[in-house]
Amino acid sequence: MQRLTVTDVARHYGRRKALSQINFTCDAGEIVGLLGPNGAGKSTLLNILATLLTASKGRVEYGDGGATTGAEVRGRIGMLGHDLFLYPELTARENLTFFARLYAVADVPRVVARALERAGLTDRANDLVSGFSRGMRQRVALERALLHEPQLILLDEPFTGLDQASTAALVARLRERQRAGCLIVLATHDLDVAEGLLSRAIYLRDGRMVGSDTGSEGLLDRYRRAIQ
Amino acid sequence: MGAFFRVAWHVMRKDMTVEIRSREILFTTVLFAVSVVLIFSFAIVREGRAPDDVAAGILWVAISFAGTLAMGRTFERERYNDTLRALILAPADRPAIYMGKLLGLLLLMALVEIILLPLVGLLFSAPIFAYPIMLSMLLAAGTLGFAAVGTLFAAMLVRVRSRDTLLPVLLYPITIPVMIAGVRGTAALFQAAPDEPMARFWIGLLVFWDAIFVTLALWTFEPVMTE
Amino acid sequence: MRKLTTPFIALSAAMLLAAPWIINAAPYESTMGLVQKVFYFHFPSAILFLVSSVICGIHSFRFLFLKRQSADAWALSAAELGLLFGALTLVTGPLWARKAWGVWWVWDPRLTSSLLLFLIFAAYLMLRQYGGPGSDRLAAGMALFGMLNVPFIYVSVNVWRTLHPMTSVVPTLPTDMGIPLWFCFTAFTMLFIALLTLRATLEHQRARVEALYLAEDEG
Numbered sequence: 001m002q003r004l005t006v007t008d009v010a011r012h013y014g015r016r017k018a019l020s021q022i023n024f025t026c027d028a029g030e031i032v033g034l035l036g037p038n039g040a041g042k043s044t045l046l047n048i049l050a051t052l053l054t055a056s057k058g059r060v061e062y063g064d065g066g067a068t069t070g071a072e073v074r075g076r077i078g079m080l081g082h083d084l085f086l087y088p089e090l091t092a093r094e095n096l097t098f099f100a101r102l103y104a105v106a107d108v109p110r111v112v113a114r115a116l117e118r119a120g121l122t123d124r125a126n127d128l129v130s131g132f133s134r135g136m137r138q139r140v141a142l143e144r145a146l147l148h149e150p151q152l153i154l155l156d157e158p159f160t161g162l163d164q165a166s167t168a169a170l171v172a173r174l175r176e177r178q179r180a181g182c183l184i185v186l187a188t189h190d191l192d193v194a195e196g197l198l199s200r201a202i203y204l205r206d207g208r209m210v211g212s213d214t215g216s217e218g219l220l221d222r223y224r225r226a227i228q
Numbered sequence: 229m230g231a232f233f234r235v236a237w238h239v240m241r242k243d244m245t246v247e248i249r250s251r252e253i254l255f256t257t258v259l260f261a262v263s264v265v266l267i268f269s270f271a272i273v274r275e276g277r278a279p280d281d282v283a284a285g286i287l288w289v290a291i292s293f294a295g296t297l298a299m300g301r302t303f304e305r306e307r308y309n310d311t312l313r314a315l316i317l318a319p320a321d322r323p324a325i326y327m328g329k330l331l332g333l334l335l336l337m338a339l340v341e342i343i344l345l346p347l348v349g350l351l352f353s354a355p356i357f358a359y360p361i362m363l364s365m366l367l368a369a370g371t372l373g374f375a376a377v378g379t380l381f382a383a384m385l386v387r388v389r390s391r392d393t394l395l396p397v398l399l400y401p402i403t404i405p406v407m408i409a410g411v412r413g414t415a416a417l418f419q420a421a422p423d424e425p426m427a428r429f430w431i432g433l434l435v436f437w438d439a440i441f442v443t444l445a446l447w448t449f450e451p452v453m454t455e
Numbered sequence: 456m457r458k459l460t461t462p463f464i465a466l467s468a469a470m471l472l473a474a475p476w477i478i479n480a481a482p483y484e485s486t487m488g489l490v491q492k493v494f495y496f497h498f499p500s501a502i503l504f505l506v507s508s509v510i511c512g513i514h515s516f517r518f519l520f521l522k523r524q525s526a527d528a529w530a531l532s533a534a535e536l537g538l539l540f541g542a543l544t545l546v547t548g549p550l551w552a553r554k555a556w557g558v559w560w561v562w563d564p565r566l567t568s569s570l571l572l573f574l575i576f577a578a579y580l581m582l583r584q585y586g587g588p589g590s591d592r593l594a595a596g597m598a599l600f601g602m603l604n605v606p607f608i609y610v611s612v613n614v615w616r617t618l619h620p621m622t623s624v625v626p627t628l629p630t631d632m633g634i635p636l637w638f639c640f641t642a643f644t645m646l647f648i649a650l651l652t653l654r655a656t657l658e659h660q661r662a663r664v665e666a667l668y669l670a671e672d673e674g
Contacts, residue, residue, distance in 0.1 A: 012669055013588045020669075052313060053455050075319035085314035089246045089305075101238045102318045104231070128249075377600060384593045388586050397581060401574035402600045408567070444599060451519045452596040455589055 002063050003027050004049070004152065004183055009058035011044055011207075018044045019207045022058070026185070026200060028151065031178055033194050034187040035223055036204035042187035043082060045204070046154050049185060050079045062152070075103065078150030082157055084141040088130035092121055092140045095129060096147065103148040115143035118173070135166035142173065153177060155186035159193050167193055195219040203227055232327070235320040239328025244335065246305065253301045254339060261294035261344050269351055283352035284414035288370070288407050290344055291337070295374055296396050298336055299382040302329065312386055322450040330379045330442075337371050354418045362427050363417055369434035370410030373441050374403045380445040384452050406441075409434050463649035470642035474635070481635045490554040495635050497547035499643035500540045501569075505605055507537035508572060510651070511579075512602025515595035527591050528658030530598060532651050534579050540647070541573040568604055575601035 009022040019041045026032045034042045047053040049060060051074055062073050079085075086095050096112045105111050116122045119139035129137060138158065145153065153174075159167055171193065174184055188194050194201070201219065203211040203226035211226035247253055268286045272279065306312035315325050345367070349356035356363060381398050385391035413430030416423040474495075484491040511533035517526035548566070549559040560566065579601065582594045628636065 010669075015665055015668055017669060050317060052317060071319040071321070074317060077317070079314075079317060081310055081313065083308075083310035085311055086309050087242070087246060087305075087311055088308065089249050090242070094242075094245065098238060098242045099314070099318070102235065102315070102320050104319070381597070384596060385586075388590065388593070390585050394578075394582060394585065398578045398597055401571045401578055402597075402604070404571055405568065405604070440603060441600070444603070448519065448596045448599060452592050455592075 003061075004063075004185075005061040006049075007058050007061070009045070009048060009055045009060060011041075011048060011053060012056045017207050019048070019055075022209055024202055024209070024212060026183060028181050028183045029178060030199045031174060031184045031186070031197055033198040033201045034185065034204060035189075035191070035194065035201055036210075036227065039206075040204040041207040042204055043156055044207075046079070046156050046185065046187055049152070050077055050154050075148065076151045077154065078145035078148065078152070079154040080138075080142055080145045080156065080158055082160075084137055085144065086129050086137060086141055089128065091126050091128055092116065092119075092132070093125040095140060096144055099144050100147050105148050111147060115147055119143045120169070134161045135163055138162060138166060139169070142170065146173075146177070151182055153182050153184045155184070155188075157188055158186060159188055159190040171197055191220050191223055232321050232324045235324035236327035236331060239315070239325055240331040240335070243302065243329070243332035247332075247336070253298055254336060256301075257294045257298045257336065258340050258343050260297055261290045261340055262347060264290040264293050265344065265347060265351070281415055281419065283348050283354040284411045284418055286352075287344065287348045287414060288411045290348075291341060291367075291371065291410075292374060292400070292403070292407055294340055294344075295333075295337055295371070295378060296399060298340075299333055299375070299378045300392060300395055302333060302336075303382045303386050307386055312383070316453055322453060323446040326379060326383065326446060326449040329383065330375055330445075333375045333379055334371065337375060338368075341367055341371065355422075358422065359417050359424070359427070362424070362431065363414065365431050366410060366413045366417070366427065366434070369431055369438055370406055370413075373406035373434060373438045374399075376438065376441045376445050377403050380449060380452075383449070406434065406437060409437070460649045460652050463645040467642045467645040467649065470638065471646075474639055474642065477635045477638050480631075482629075482631050484632075486555075488554070490551060492635075493547045493551045495639045496643075497544060497551060498636060499640040500543040500547060502640070503643060503647045504537060504540040504544050504569070504572070507533045507540060507647070507651075508576075508602055508605045511537060511576075511598050512605075515598035515602075519592060519595040519599070524662075525659065527595070528655045528662070529651075530595060531583065531591075531658060532654035534576050534583075534598070535654060536647060536651055537576045538573070538580060541569070541576060544569065545573060572601065572604050575604065 003025060004027075005025045006022055009019060010017065011019040022045060024032075034045060036042055044053065048055050051070060062076070087098075090098070093112060093116065096115050097108060100108045100111055113122075116125050119136075119142070121136060121139060124132070124136070129140060132140070138161075142155075142158070145155075155174075158170060162170065174186075174197065178184060186194075195217070198219070200214045201212065201222065202209060203223065205227055211222075213222060215222075265286055268282075268289060272282055272286075303312070306315070316322065318325075345356050345363075348354055378395075378399050382391075382395055385394055385398075388394060409430045413427045413434070416426040416430065478492050478495050481492065481495075483489070511530050514526040514530035514533065517523045518530060548569075552561070553559050575597075579594050579598055582597060583590050586593055
């Protein structure tokens with residue numbers, strides 16, 4: 001997935017415009033932030049990028065058009081949703097194994113073991129997810145999203161409720177994926193963490209793009225200028 | 229084709245694992261089904277005995293009420309952490325996910341019916357062992373028709389607010405023919421002079437409907453689940 | 456089609472106004488007397504009830520699988536008319552039945568499946584009303600299952616011996632009963648087509664208004 005092109009995307013619910021006139025392009029190796037107040041449409045846009053929602057207007061082009069079927073595109077996307085997408089009644093290992101099988105990953109036990117290692121939860125692998133703290137669940141959820149080595153990684157408010165250590169671990173993992181050539185799009189409120197992480201910021205308000213820039217300093221000021 | 233069944237199998241296994249851990253749906257569904265049988269029995273009993281021929285009807289009413297509850301709960305589980313979205317997001321064949329859910333539900337219903345049938349046999353002196361194969365086929369075919377439509381509708385309604393009331397409202401008119409066939413066939417086997425050809429006729433009709441319903445559900449699952 | 460709606464409504468109104476006289480002129484049926492004449496309304500209503508189900512099913516298919524947005528309006532209109540004509544059928548039927556069979560209702564295949572089809576229409580409309588956003592697609596999926604019921608209704612009286620008159624009765628009617636029947640049938644059908652078109656047009660206009668509203672403050 002070298003490039004993601006979003007052209008004039010809009011999403012309506014009856015008369016309510018959740019998104020309108022969204023245009024941007026980003027390339028592999030970028031970490032793109034979707035920033036904006038609540039209700040700005042960040043989650044909606046992420047869901048459209050994940051193919052979970054269809055845009056009412058406009059289109060999204062993934063890469064060079066090589067992947068044609070929906071399944072092929074979905075196979076290259078990994079998403080960490082707001083609600084984490086984990087089964088609380090299953091263990092960490094079982095969750096990862098199930099999704100690995102669903103994504104037809106080769107050599108499932110090895111991949112799952114490595115994912116548990118990266119999440120730092122090898123010793124808790126056989127504990128139910130319902131007993132995990134928010135940070136631990138987040139780590140499992142992130143590894144779940146990355147099991148099949150997706151080229152497009154979408155994250156919806158990934159830093160919510162994380163402590164310092166977990167945030168740092170998440171940032172490190174994202175940087176590692178960035179270096180590996182993935183394209184990362186994340187929606188967040190947390191400007192402190194986003195500063196220094198994002199290579200490009202897109203500002204959304206009331207479903208519209210009110211600005212977009214690159215650069216990694218002074219994010220708070222740029223945000224204020226764009227949103228207010 | 230292999231991938232289709234593989235995915236369905238994994239989804240079903242996942243559901244079974246979750247269910248075995250808590251056994252919540254199984255226990256509550258069985259208890260609910262038993263309550264339905266008892267309530268209807270008390271309503272119908274006259275002078276300490278229930279009239280003949282009610283056993284089949286009560287059995288299938290209990291199956292349909294309990295089944296509706298079970299399918300609602302199964303998809304409620306997928307709502308918790310939005311895991312249904314994660315399933316739709318996977319590159320797996322969407323109909324295969326439906327199939328996995330359906331198989332899981334069928335297994336659950338089979339367990340419920342294994343408990344329900346002897347209970348009904350006991351309370352109404354119904355000859356449940358007279359035609360074991362035909363009775364099993366009736367139960368299987370009828371439950372499949374009901375569950376096939378129900379799984380689809382329950383999945384459709386997952387994000388709808390009044391899903392608990394809408395599910396029966398949508399499901400029953402469409403599956404009542406299946407229920408009727410089940411009741412008639414079972415009654416034909418339970419009656420004093422069992423009518424085998426009649427039961428066979430109803431089994432045949434059920435199989436025919438099952439084929440149509442399952443096929444239509446497989447086709448329709450993807451378009452209705454994607455927004 | 457749209458231009459025909461006014462003449463259709465006018466014509467069908469005129470025909471329905473004239474209908475009592477025409478029906479009155481028809482001969483009395485030997486055993487039933489006056490009540491039998493409900494049949495002249497019951498038969499067209501029943502046919503249009505089934506027809507609206509087929510229309511709803513076809514357009515639901517087009518909407519869901521062929522992604523034709525405009526088909527949804529037709530499916531909705533057909534469902535509403537199905538509810539209306541279904542109600543007419545289910546009311547006129549028992550009026551006839553009470554005299555013919557002595558009971559208001561029997562649980563035979565045709566009556567039962569007609570009642571179920573009526574409930575399916577009601578459920579469809581309830582889903583569209585209370586289902587929230589996206590309920591048009593869900594309802595379309597449901598309508599496909601509902602439409603499967605229709606062939607069963609039609610065939611059921613021929614397969615099972617029931618009290619309900621068989622489908623072969625109508626072609627064999629004597630002419631002076633045939634005239635009021637086809638007169639009423641024509642009137643009802645024109646009314647049906649006019650109402651269907653009007654309702655679907657209304658839905659299309661609503662969608663256009665919404666699109667205009669949405670486009671209003673675009674750049």
